[in-house]
Amino acid sequence: MNDITREQMEFDVLIIGGGPSGLSAAIRLKQLVPSLEICLIEKASEIGAHIVSGAVLEPTALNELFPDWKQKGAPLNTPVNHECMFYLPNDEKKIRIPIIKSLMPQMNNEGNFVISLGDFCRWLAAQAEALGVEIFPGFSGQDLIIENERIAGVITGDMGLEKDGSQGPNHTPGMELRAKYTIFAEGCRGSLSKKLMDHFQLRQGVDPQTYGLGIKELWEIPAHKHKPGYIQHSFGWPLDDRTYGGSWLYHFGDNLVSFGFVIGLDYSNPWLSPFEETQRVKNHPVIKYHLEGGRRIGYSARALSEGGLQSVPKLTFPGGLLVGDAAGFLNMPKIKGTHTSMKSGMVAAEAIAEAMNTQEIEPISYQFRMHKSWVFKELHEVRNVRPAFAKFGARAATLYVGFDSMVRGRVPWTFHHRLADNDKLKAAALCKKIEYPKPDDQLTFSRESSVFLANLDHRDDQPVHLKLRNPAIWKTVNWDVFKAPESRYCPAGVYEAIDIDKEPKLQINSQNCVHCKTCDIKDPAQNINWETPEGASGPNYPGGM
Template sequence: MSPQEILAQFGPRESMEYDVVIVGAGPAGLSAAIHLKQLASAQGREVSVVVLEKGSEPGAHILSGAVMDPIAINELLPDWKALGAPLNQAVTDDEVLFLSETGATRTPKALIPNCFHNEGNYIVSLGNVVRWLAQQAEGLGVEIFPGFAAAEVLYDADGAVKGVATGNMGVGRDGEPGDNFQLGMELLGKYTFFAEGARGHLGKQLIAKFDLDDGRDPQSYGLGIKELWEIDPARSKPGLVVHTAGWPMASDTYGGGFLYHLDDNKVTLGFVTGLDYKNPWLSPFEEMQRWKTHPSIRQHLEGGKRLSYGARAITAGGLLSLPKTVFPGGALIGCDAGYLNASRIKGSHAAIKSGMLAAAAAFEALAAGREHDELAAYPAAFEQSWLHAELHQSRNFKQWFKKGIVVGSIMTGVEQWLLPRLGVKSPPWTIHRTLPDHAGLKPAAECQRIDYPKPDGRLTFDRLSSVFVSNTNHEEQQPAHLTLKDARVPVQTNLARFAGPESRYCPAGVYEFVKAEDGADRLQINAQNCVHCKTCDIKDPTQNIVWITPEGGGGPNYASM
């Protein structure tokens, strides 16, 4: 049965009404909820707020580096230290390395661009920060529903967003309701915020429906693959931040690594690959594993133990790709819109600030008795904020690196080191892009095949053992949440022309080409492995793969990531 047929047979759905409905309990969604309650309390008003979270708990699906700039949390919760926020490890030192296959060149501190300076910032587990933010929100009266995935946008008779519906529970693989079937619920709001993270399932639909990206550069993405290690105490350097560029990436491919020393002998490290890469033989997962073997990275990890693994797409287009963030009845906040500053490799401070700005606009509208209109005060406030100034200054970063590492490095130095020292706050030029990331792949026959070394199980690992330590789990009998518009395309086009790139760009081993009984190739989708990174939804060259929300509570269950 289709979802529409299920609703027709078992409906109507129960509904709950709120002033503001928020989809996603990440830093943006929770900050918006907190700020709404703060504003209401300051004026002696009541504002009802609910937050839906598809993960098993707030933080379960959160994955980030992360070095956190406290500028926004200082505004949201000025007494965060007294409240016990898990920002425990201040940055003590920065290293920026350009890697060759066996060597490394360290950038002199005096020449490190402003975007790579981290004085006053903190190395954090963003998942733990989000869990703490959820506690603060609940303490203010925010209702948080974990394990409920928002699966559908609801519209009123005039076409304005009026809320969302959660997905049905207990539907079998065949699409039929099972013994434990439970119909989804409607959460209705005077305003609805979408804070799903990069390439949000519903945010993507809203951008298309309301033409929110009209006149903008195509959004650009990177795939961040991360591991958490416990290392030899003798190698621990709490507060050290290391960023690398160069090897193992080819000179025309955007990518770079990060390695951050936490306290308690922990190191968080990862590799970001721009999803506009051209060579279909490239595997972001294998590149990350290969990167760890470089002497400059290996020295931190030898004698240690990997504790966890995860992967997530990040929005990297910046200000020039930022869509219109409001529409009748709602707003996009955080990475659902794309506020991350790729040049700083930071998005949590931007997510918090965007949530606060949207919250202020919605509170003003509610106080005036308005609902379901366009919150024009939100983008207007953004344009006057420090966040807009920051993103405007770094607006060309990804565009320069699309021209290669040499051009990108030189122009980042010009825009974020030289010009500020000449008193120029923002570069006087703007560089635009025209191609979406999925259009970047060349035919496999035109590219050099990449043969990756086998993992050793100590420093480097395979995909399946990595997925295991991500604590990923899905109810096996549910309908597949990775769907194909045309089942013929993977073999007839992707395999024939691009050598089946989905078997390499997925960092969780979801896609593999196998032989059918008649000897023909077919694409096998191992949806139970999915870590919800959204790479397939972004990079599939034919845009044939569609990621939809699985049953709530499924997916990874990240600890301290």
């Protein structure tokens, strides 16, 4: 890539990613040092177009960033007013879990809001631009600029390349965006963040990251069923005791319901399909009641960093730092990461402002500042929750988590994640094949009809952004041992095993990709590499998602 003559642009600070962490970092930097030249790039066609979440927002960080957010018109219009949690022992029964706020602080949503996270990010972007931040949507970070072992910026992806990588008639080279400091706010499993962690060995000495896949649907339901501010969570059926996961239901807006299902990607049965489990759980009466008679109007999926404090890497390196879900600041028991991501961006801004004053190459105080922040205190209190489910199974872990919550995590031990998610899969011959019911197209649906609702836009003749490092491995590992698990764990039908009665081959339908990154995480041989496609490609989630 570097043999092409590229336009260069220089900034004080460059931010990769237009989610809550990157936007909060930009805003806080401008609040601290208004004269800074700050550029933020976002691979989606517009800010918010790739943003996916439940979402219930805890406004802790927002209160710090903008104490007057109500006067500024922040789109927090639906306060939580009622919450329920259920354990589902089977496909019909439910057991209500009482939420005792004094004993279960992680499940207390008093003072929180049901929001559209995409709309919230659009609002944050407007505040950033009003302060003078330059925001460039439709630009993906394709490669790092490393000079003298320091990050000096990034190279954006070329536009107009042909499928074979050659330059088409409308080819435009990517630009070199250079900065004194670069903030990586790509979200979960970002392609540049992976390169950073490898190059600077940022994961040395920490647990492997473990992930979940969140699949979300947006529904419009009959007005008589709509209860703005009602939120509901469930766990148990249809998952077995060794598989972590559960559902959410959030009522908000004009007769809208955000429904979703999260499955831990440390599951072992290669026959499991997170998409099919999401469809199946909707048949339980506790969920079916809310959605029946409604209309599904949106679909999305995204991987989540679930490892917690044990899996947070070193956060800084010469020339930059990691924020938000790129670093893994999700609070999994709360099922929330927006407030922690925002706070990490704000703390990063403070560290960079200090580094500029002292002319430090590496904004090293960020690591110390985060350790002293309420983010690390919050993550320390829940550090044992997620690994407890992997260690004990769902039923026993629920009892342990109840105890752990009562003592606020003040125990002398820390559970650890021993293996990466891709190492947890068992051979297909050792596992029970799962037969899933056919969709009824009213409550449950196919992948094809679901992906249609993601409003995907990938130029047909652009290079494929999902690549096999060694194509020969697919047959001997993925097919012979695991029977093509990528055809089941992908929630968008990107991967298909074809000619299985003759000589099995893998077909990659990259135009279906919703950018969830699951393939990059769960592939058993880590042979699939997810790279950013041409800028502005991918899903286009509308307002309200």
